[in-house]
Amino acid sequence: MLADIDNDKTFNRIDTILAYIHENMDSPLSVEILAEMSCWSRWQLQRVFLSHTGMNVAQYVRELRLSMAAIEVLNKKYRMLDIAYLYGFTSEIAFSRSFKQYFKMSPREYQKQGKKIGIRKPFLKSQSLTEIQGSGFYQVRLEYKESFTLTGLPITLQGLLSDVPDFLDKVPQIWEDLDGYLTQMSSSPESKYGVIDTRNDTESLIYWAGIIEDESLSSVLMSLNENVSQVIIPSQEYAVLPYIGHSGGFARSVEWLISEWLPLSGHQGIEGFDLEIYHLNENEEIIDVEYWLPIRNS
Numbered sequence: 001m002l003a004d005i006d007n008d009k010t011f012n013r014i015d016t017i018l019a020y021i022h023e024n025m026d027s028p029l030s031v032e033i034l035a036e037m038s039c040w041s042r043w044q045l046q047r048v049f050l051s052h053t054g055m056n057v058a059q060y061v062r063e064l065r066l067s068m069a070a071i072e073v074l075n076k077k078y079r080m081l082d083i084a085y086l087y088g089f090t091s092e093i094a095f096s097r098s099f100k101q102y103f104k105m106s107p108r109e110y111q112k113q114g115k116k117i118g119i120r121k122p123f124l125k126s127q128s129l130t131e132i133q134g135s136g137f138y139q140v141r142l143e144y145k146e147s148f149t150l151t152g153l154p155i156t157l158q159g160l161l162s163d164v165p166d167f168l169d170k171v172p173q174i175w176e177d178l179d180g181y182l183t184q185m186s187s188s189p190e191s192k193y194g195v196i197d198t199r200n201d202t203e204s205l206i207y208w209a210g211i212i213e214d215e216s217l218s219s220v221l222m223s224l225n226e227n228v229s230q231v232i233i234p235s236q237e238y239a240v241l242p243y244i245g246h247s248g249g250f251a252r253s254v255e256w257l258i259s260e261w262l263p264l265s266g267h268q269g270i271e272g273f274d275l276e277i278y279h280l281n282e283n284e285e286i287i288d289v290e291y292w293l294p295i296r297n298s
Contacts, residue, residue: 013038014052015125017045018137021061022122025068026086029061052137053123060123066102067119067141069095073111080107115144116237124261138253140239140261145275145292147235150195151218152210153178153228171207178209181224189213194276195233233273238292239265247287254291267295 017034034057035045049057065087072083084095099107103118110117119142157170171194182188195208208231211221222228241257243250262269275292 013040014049014137017049018123021064025061025065026088028088029057031057053139062098063102063120064122066099067121069099069107070103070110070116070119073099073107074114074116076111083107116142117144119143121265138241138256138261140241140257140265142237142295143240143292144237145233145235147233148212149218149230149232150193150208150210150212151221151228151230152193152195152208153225154206154208154231156204157207158204167205167207171209174207174209181221181228182211184224185217185220187217188280189217190280192278194278195231196274196276197231198274199271233275236272236294237296238275239267239295241291241293242289243291244288245286250287250289250291257291257293262293262295265295266298268298270294270296 017038020034020037021029031042031045035042038045040048046056049055049060053060055063069083069087072078072086073080078086080095081092084090084092087095089095089098096106099110103110105113121140121142123137123139125137153174155170155174157167158165175192175194178192182192189211191211193208193210193212195210197206197208210228211217218230222230239257239262241253241261243253258269272294274294275290277290277292279288279290281288
């Protein structure tokens with residue numbers, strides 16, 4: 001019981017620190033200032049902050065400021081120098097250097113391509129769930145993904161709105177089937193994709209388990225089973241939620257994204273193809289996955 005109380009206190013302190021950071025992005029946010037308000041030492045603050053967010057304080061502030069700056073770069077309302085000063089950079093050169101280091105392109109190149117890529121939103125806590133990714137907090141990012149072709153196994157299933165939902169049985173089975181075919185191939189894909197076709201307003205959904213590797217690997221997969229086919233996923237902007245944890249918590253995380261984050265985000269969910277991108281992970285008890293939710297500005 002005492003451990004639970006201590007955990008709640010730690011959670012609330014981190015939540016308070018995050019709220020202070022989010023409300024003071026235009027002010028100095030040193031570790032010393034945040035440590036003093038948290039009643040931790042600088043070392044203790046960094047240790048606890050890292051365990052809850054996966055990054056240190058300076059990294060979080062930097063990436064959040066650069067993400068906010070990227071939105072202004074795309075809006076084209078301010079000069080690059082004004083954006084640099086607005087988010088705490090001493091010069092346009094310093095801003096451009098940090099921007100390119102994070103986004104892999106200069107501010108002007110980013111503005112020219114005109115897509116929201118790699119934009120991190122603030123960490124938020126769930127109002128309904130007590131445990132999220134083992135830390136208590138989520139961070140969504142905005143991404144634009146070009147059209148791609150998925151090669152995989154499709155299956156029709158009954159979703160949450162159905163009187164007889166069967167996705168809990170069918171989805172694991174389709175992945176087991178796909179993994180069986182992948183073990184017969186000479187090389188393994190870096191990531192596996194689950195795709196949910198939400199375009200039809202019915203209780204039935206089409207779910208795909210597949211890969212998006214080069215043509216040779218896709219051709220081998222198609223030769224192993226006559227049910228393997230391809231579907232083209234169109235270019236789209238997404239809200240991306242990373243999840244690392246036990247598989248049982250993934251569905252609750254997606255529920256948070258749709259029911260809590262989306263209505264307050266300034267974005268609107270749209271019908272299309274939801275994506276699940278599974279990354280390689282040596283720990284069989286833990287999944288490393290991202291959920292990509294199609295969105296547009298409200």
